[in-house]
Amino acid sequence: MSVAIITGASAGLGKEYVDAVVEQFPQIHELWIISRHENALQKVADQYPQREFKLIPLDLNEDADLQKFSDTISKFNPDVKLLINNAGYINSEAFAKQDYDKQRMMIGVNVIAPTLITKIVLKYMKPSSLIVNVCSTSAFAPVQGQSIYSSTKAYVYSLSLSLHWELKKLGIKLLVMCPGNMKTNMYQYNALNATNKSTQAIGYLPFLDLHVITRKSLSLVQKGHIVYTPGLFYKTYRGVTKMLPHTILSRFLKG
Numbered sequence: 275m276s277v278a279i280i281t282g283a284s285a286g287l288g289k290e291y292v293d294a295v296v297e298q299f300p301q302i303h304e305l306w307i308i309s310r311h312e313n314a315l316q317k318v319a320d321q322y323p324q325r326e327f328k329l330i331p332l333d334l335n336e337d338a339d340l341q342k343f344s345d346t347i348s349k350f351n352p353d354v355k356l357l358i359n360n361a362g363y364i365n366s367e368a369f370a371k372q373d374y375d376k377q378r379m380m381i382g383v384n385v386i387a388p389t390l391i392t393k394i395v396l397k398y399m400k401p402s403s404l405i406v407n408v409c410s411t412s413a414f415a416p417v418q419g420q421s422i423y424s425s426t427k428a429y430v431y432s433l434s435l436s437l438h439w440e441l442k443k444l445g446i447k448l449l450v451m452c453p454g455n456m457k458t459n460m461y462q463y464n465a466l467n468a469t470n471k472s473t474q475a476i477g478y479l480p481f482l483d484l485h486v487i488t489r490k491s492l493s494l495v496q497k498g499h500i501v502y503t504p505g506l507f508y509k510t511y512r513g514v515t516k517m518l519p520h521t522i523l524s525r526f527l528k529g
Contacts, residue, residue, distance in 0.1 A: 276303045277352035279395060281334065281387070282361030283307035284314035285460030287408065290484040291358050296322050298492055302355055308332050308343070309361075315442065328420045334361050335382035343461075344394045352392050354398040359388035359430075360408045368398075369421045377422055384426035402443025404495045409432045409452045414515035416524040438500045449495035454508040480507045 278295050288309070295305060304326040308317050312331035315479035319327035330346065332339040347354075354441035363383040365376040388407060412420055413427035442447050485506040494502050503512050515523060 275350070275351050276301065276355045277306055277328075277398075278302045278304075278356040278358070279306045279308070279354060279391075280358045280360060281308045281391065284309035284318060287453075287484055288358075288360045289318055289487065289512050290488045291360055291406075292318055292322075293485075294355065294488040294492055295358075296325055298489065299356065304328055305351070306330055308334070310334075315425045331369050334387035335363075335379050335498075340390050340394075342388065343391065347394060347398060350396055351360070353400065354395050354403060355360050356404045357392065357399075358394050358408075359391060359404045360406075360407070362385060362408065362410075364423045366419050366422070366423065371501065372422070374522055375501060380422050380426055385429050388430060392437070396441075398457070399444075399446055403446045404489055404492075405437075405441070405446065406450040407448065407450045411452050411454045411503065411511055412512060413452055414512050415520050415527055418524070419527045435500065436522075442498075447495055447498050449491060449499055449502055451487070451502045451504070452485060452512070453482050453504050454507070454511075455479050456484060456487075457481055482508075 278299060280288055280291050280295065283292050288307075291472045292305065292307060293326075295302065305319075305327045307315050307318060310333050311434060312329055315327075315329040315331065319325075319329060330343065334340065334345055361383055362381050365380060367376075386397060392405065392407075407430055409430045410424075410427040412424040413431035415424070416428075419425040431450055431452065434448060437449045438450075468479070482504050489504050490504065503509050
């Protein structure tokens with residue numbers, strides 16, 4: 275049984291990835307979609323009655339739920355053709371003022387979950403399988419007010435670059451996508467709860483088209499690309515962060 279696994283699939287970018295996989299991968303037998311909200315997952319699945327879905331309600335910040343996922347995939351022993359590590363969490367606030375639970379959730383959802391899910395799923399992948407890790411332009415340099423978030427994304431970026439070459443030897447292709455602003459629930463929640471002007475100002479940066487970037491990333495991973503930064507503005511930013519020392523950039527970048 276061929277399977278695609280998508281985390282954070284109930285809304286926003288994850289929901290758009292579900293749409294893209296349904297369109298571009300008709301050969302995949304079943305879509306395994308993961309989110310904390312089972313009702314929302316059911317609504318996503320109901321939009322495609324012609325396709326098979328497995329709803330997996332999990333809190334990726336909980337070790338017990340990661341073990342539950344491991345047990346589930348072991349039970350069904352699927353042929354995983356595609357893994358999209360999309361789930362993420364952001365809280366923009368000064369480090370000293372941040373709530374401990376929010377800090378722990380960023381580390382759990384953004385670092386621990388994609389690392390362990392990838393490790394768990396690899397056993398069920400074969401040559402020609404694909405992985406897309408959703409990262410962020412925040413990975414390119416340290417950002418004040420996003421000290422933990424940008425650090426978690428820097429981890430995902432670094433992990434993805436090294437795994438791209440390790441997994442290539444096994445015939446598995448991995449792409450890391452680093453988007454900027456997107457109109458998703460995560461962005462809206464962060465913007466609504468922002469107390470600093472820097473986070474509010476980020477709303478004036480260009481917003482990306484979710485339909486376009488999901489399809490493009492799936493096309494690029496099949497071609498063996500390693501990094502995808504959508505949008506000219508964000509490509510330029512990535513170039514700037516390569517040229518300037520991060521000790522300087524971190525003084526001025528604020529989220």
